[in-house]
Amino acid sequence: MKLPLDAGGMTDRDGNSKTQGTGETGSAGAAGWHVFLILYTCLILFPIAFAVSNSFKTSSDAYNTILELIPRRPTLDGYRQVFAKLPFVRIALNTFLIAASVTACKTLTSLLAAYSFVFFQYRGKKVLYFLMLITMFVPFTVTMIPNYLLITQMGLRDNIWGVALPQMADVLGIFLLRQAMRGIPKSLIEAAKLDNIPDLKIMKDIIMPLVRPAVISTGIIFFINSWNEYVWPVLILKSVEHYTLPLALQMYISAEGGTDFPLAMAVSVLTMLIPLVLYLIFQKYIISIFAMTGVKG
């Protein structure tokens, strides 16, 4: 945004303004955009503020002053009830184990597949890649039933590994990491090959440090997606001690679960806490994946 002092623009020797017109238009345009973006951000942030605020209210306050963002009588009752009524630590641990294992496996498989797609030469590579990309457009509902039957056959129903197993590879990860690796000059790999360095070592010593931002950001995306996943866990997990956080949340916000609002909001806040912390730590990497231009010398 231009400062008001600058709005007059530069003047030449004859006193004629050179940039006045464009300066004012530019400032007004930028200001307009900023107002719009601030309003939009508030709109996006409101549900979060709403959840945080109501989690600190008493039940009656939550009903009577549901839209007030500052609780009249702040209380931690909602949070106390979470720990009293639910095996919360167990549920959080389940969620973490699933998200962490899914993230680790997806990242590893994506790295290996992307490396092969970028640096190996083999017949049918393009067709294979194309076929893999197509699976991105297959809706989850299509694979849901076969996966459910398979997991049941394997005896992994109501088991957190039954949730994690079908998610060990991800085309999106392969796509994103392939894009990142394509930015690495092939000659770096060739130089290593001339030194007789095995592919896994090239991957570890050369590729990984260069695509670290992309790996971290795709990892975060995988983690958050898995953390928030609802449909697949609800199909597989039956007992509360095997639940994940979104399932626990569902117990309190659905028609069956009753309407203990502060409790539901406390579970919501706790559910989003870990992804939020992760996001704050790694936000520069997450932004970088959207502006991925490859490796810079």
Next chain:
Amino acid sequence: MKNLTLEHVHKEYGKTTVIEDLSMEIREGERLILLGPSGCGKSTLLRMIAGLEPVTGGTIRMGDRIVNHVPAGKRNVSMVFQNYAIYPHMTVRKNITYGLKVSHLDSAVIERRLDEVLDMLRLTEYADRKPKDLSGGQRQRVALARAVVKQADYFLLDEPLSNLDAQLRMHSRKELVKIHEKYHPTMIYVTHDQVEAMTVGQRIALMNAGSIEMLDTPGNIYHFPANVFCARFIGSPPMNIIEKVPYNRESLVIGTSRVYLPEEWRAEVVDQHPDSTYTIGIRPEHLKLIRTGLGEWERQDQDADPEGENASSRIRGQVRYIENYGNQAAVYVRPEGLAQDLVVMENSRPPREGELVSLKIDFRNFHLFSPEDGKSLGWPAACIREVSEAVMEIGGPDEYPAQHEYVQHEDISEDSAVSGLFPGSRGRRSLPAFSRPGL
């Protein structure tokens, strides 16, 4: 044995043939340059030698071993890439030693080699810097150091100086020669820059469209080009080539000027290849510009009689354009009756544009090519002797240890792709091998 033999090597990408039936032998410990225009297949050839590109057909032999299917890492090859390919996340030290450490070389040996190469390439003070903190020249030296430290038998360089400015390039050329003289690997150097080729190479393989046009010493390629392509490619400004020059009554008709061909050229070259037209080649520095007054030119003009008996050794023309290089000037002269300019190098004060001049051909440095296939028709023995001696004098006898070695063209096997490409090979005439002076 560190020699390298290519036998009928062939390379195709899908339906596109990049290299077709190429054979040559690279001698142990020599500096061979693969020179040619962009897209002629020289980098592909180097990459095939390195093992980075599969060979479609033919054999690559390193010493006695056929290496077609030997992976790059097991060929005992080090390579400097055009973009240097240094690892951006590693320090200079780590870049240089990474390959050695992975090969489990003794750490004391690694340290000794590292110190030696850092010192030789003046990188000691930058050892702990990362590539992003280095200049272009320093990065190039890191790439060089990484290749040198390996002490491989074969040292391959793919246009290693093309990203450097002119001054650094000159310096790096000397550095490369010094490195070669220290370790004596078999060095194969790809470039499209003729100056690099001439100054670094002991032999040059001049490539065009996937095949070798000529394989010889820089001196021979310059003074005795095998064909029109070689003649044009080497030399700046390039050789003046005039195609389809009529030959009759012992003289060449260049535009309206009739130039008398000396006796030895007629007897030793033209009579062996009788024809009505020839393609002729004269380097700009082998044309002498004679500044004549208008009257003189007019008097000569009266003698202009392409069909008649009057012939001189001069070409009449008018100055069209002058390129001043500071120490000398390239004068573009349009000969009378010809649709192309001839370039002449002039050391003294150049003439003015529009001035009428005469050009005198130095027939000791003259070239006749077949009008059909552009191959050289050879040179009179006296010319070869004189030019060879003159070239040796420039270098000084001490700097030309191989000055009395003569390359016998019979040495080249008949099935070799390069046989028959040598100038004068039709007459089985031997040419001197001009080795380059140490830089």
